[in-house]
Amino acid sequence: MVVACLTLSGAVGVFGFSFGVGSVVAGASVWQTCALSLFVFTGASQFSAMSVIGAGGSLGSALGGALLLAARNGVYGLTMSRRLDGSLGRRLLAAQLTIDETTAMAVAQPSRREQQIAFWLTGLALYAFWNLGTLVGALTGRAVDPQTFGLDAAFPAGFVAMVWPLLSDRRARLAAAIGAAVFVATVSFLPVGVPILLSVVGALVGVQRPVPPPVVVEVSPP
Amino acid sequence: MSWTLVIVLAVGAYAFKVTGLLILGGRTMPSVMERCLVLIPAAVVSALIVKDTFSTGQELVLDARAAGIALAVVAAWRKAPLIVVIVLGATVTAVIRQI
Numbered sequence: 001m002v003v004a005c006l007t008l009s010g011a012v013g014v015f016g017f018s019f020g021v022g023s024v025v026a027g028a029s030v031w032q033t034c035a036l037s038l039f040v041f042t043g044a045s046q047f048s049a050m051s052v053i054g055a056g057g058s059l060g061s062a063l064g065g066a067l068l069l070a071a072r073n074g075v076y077g078l079t080m081s082r083r084l085d086g087s088l089g090r091r092l093l094a095a096q097l098t099i100d101e102t103t104a105m106a107v108a109q110p111s112r113r114e115q116q117i118a119f120w121l122t123g124l125a126l127y128a129f130w131n132l133g134t135l136v137g138a139l140t141g142r143a144v145d146p147q148t149f150g151l152d153a154a155f156p157a158g159f160v161a162m163v164w165p166l167l168s169d170r171r172a173r174l175a176a177a178i179g180a181a182v183f184v185a186t187v188s189f190l191p192v193g194v195p196i197l198l199s200v201v202g203a204l205v206g207v208q209r210p211v212p213p214p215v216v217v218e219v220s221p222p
Numbered sequence: 223m224s225w226t227l228v229i230v231l232a233v234g235a236y237a238f239k240v241t242g243l244l245i246l247g248g249r250t251m252p253s254v255m256e257r258c259l260v261l262i263p264a265a266v267v268s269a270l271i272v273k274d275t276f277s278t279g280q281e282l283v284l285d286a287r288a289a290g291i292a293l294a295v296v297a298a299w300r301k302a303p304l305i306v307v308i309v310l311g312a313t314v315t316a317v318i319r320q321i
Contacts, residue, residue, distance in 0.1 A: 014305045028223045035225075039232035042239075044263055049231055051270055053223055056279060063230055069266055070235040072259045077242020078251060084243070095239040150316030153287050156274035157294040157311025163267045164298040172264040179265030180272045187273070188280055196273060202265025206257030 001109065005122045008101055012043075013129035015158060019046055020137020022155040025146040026054025030138040037134035041127065042099050044162060045069040048196065051155050057193025065196040076103040083107075083115045097123030171205050178202035290315030 016037060023033040028050060036046050049066035053059075077098050083106060084094050097119070106119040146152055166172045179202035186195040275291040276282050294311035302310075 011304045014308065018308050026223075032223060032225065032228055035228050036231070039228070040235045042235050044267060045231065045235055048266065048270055049227060051274055053227065055273065055277070059224065059227055062227060063234070065266060066231055067234045067238075068262055070231075070238050072238075072262055073235065074238040074242035074246075075251065075256050075259050077239050077244075078246055078249075078256075079242075081243045081247050088244075091244055092240070095243045096236060098239045098243055147319065148316060150286075150290060150312035150314070150319065152274075153290040153294075153311040153315035154308060156271050156287065156291050157308045159267050159271045159274065160291060160294045160298050160311070161304050161307045163264060163271065166264045166267075169264075172261060175261040175265040176268035179267075179269040183269035183272050184276075184282070187277055187282060190280075192279055196266060196269055199266050199269030200262055202268075203258045203261040205265075206259075206261045207254055210257070 001105075001114065001118055002121065005105060005118065005125055008105065008122060009125035009129040012101065012126050013133035015043055015161070016130040016133025017137035017140070018133075018154045018158040019043065019050075020134040020139075021141035021146075021151050022047070022054070022137075022158070023050045023134075024138045024141035025151050025154070026050045028053070030135075030142060033138040034131065034135055037131050040070075041096060041130065042070050042073055043130070047155060047158060047162075052193040052196055054155075055192050057196075058191065061191065061193025061197055065193065065200075068197070068200050072100075073098055076100070079103055079107065080119065083112060084119065085116075094119070094123070097127065099126075101126055171208075171210070175202040175205045178205065286315045286318035289318045 020033055023036065024030060040046050045066040048069055049062045052062040052065060077095065080098055080103055084091065102119050102123045105122040106115045109115045109118045141151060163176065167176060179199035182199045182201060183195045186198055275287050276284065290311045293314045294307050297307045297310050
């Protein structure tokens with residue numbers, strides 16, 4: 001479990017690097033970029049906000065898309081509230097660490113005790129690597145010419161890596177296709193950033209109940 | 223860029239986390255809502271990929287980024303490590319731009 005937590009954190013450090021680079025390329029200062037990683041600490045939202053700002057979108061549309069992406073952490077909070085104990089202060093700290101990776105690592109453990117260890121270990125290691133990666137990335141993005149080194153591709157390449165594991169699920173693939181289609185259909189006439197907000201309708205695929213696995217009827221000889 | 227974005231996003235993101243973990247606590251959410259919320263990343267992130275690969279402002283364009291991201295997709299599909307996916311995307315974009 002410790003190895004899995006640390007491997008995951010290393011990968012998240014690379015994501016942090018790519019966020020740091022992209023964020024300063026999009027127009028944030030090194031301080032603002034680091035503040036986002038320290039205080040927002042939920043990757044997809046940070047990437048989304050800075051991607052919209054970088055394209056010249058309004059503050060409102062940048063925030064809207066980012067907050068929609070942050071909403072799922074509420075679901076993870078519900079999942080973790082049944083598994084974590086401790087004082088109020090400790091739970092307030094745990095809340096900041098409640099994201100995709102920490103929840104996934106925790107629920108994969110067999111016992112309540114191991115779930116708590118996995119949550120805190122992953123959370124703290126990830127927090128350290130994410131912020132370190134962001135700082136190094138922001139300084140790199142500041143130091144080199146983004147166009148020459150293709151740094152404007154750091155965001156979309158990061159998004160590809162982010163979305164890929166989700167697409168093993170059929171409903172997620174459908175949601176992704178709808179989200180992308182909504183963007184293409186509306187980009188030319190809506191203000192920059194708004195098509196990203198609208199792409200959230202793809203998530204309504206979830207209204208449909210999951211298809212139960214087919215029932216295999218065994219035919220036995222009479 | 224304004225600090226408002228940083229502050230509002232930090233407060234908003236933390237509010238969602240705290241709501242789930244402390245305020246709603248042991249209660250449950252309607253399952254349809256839960257299913258939709260967890261599908262948001264797939265929908266929005268794929269739109270972001272199209273945006274950052276094929277658009278500039280309000281225009282759809284085809285430039286060096288498309289080649290870089292196509293390679294990044296192949297790398298992700300071949301289960302390449304994250305760093306390879308990102309570095310490949312950036313490098314290919316830069317090289318095509320030089321040609």
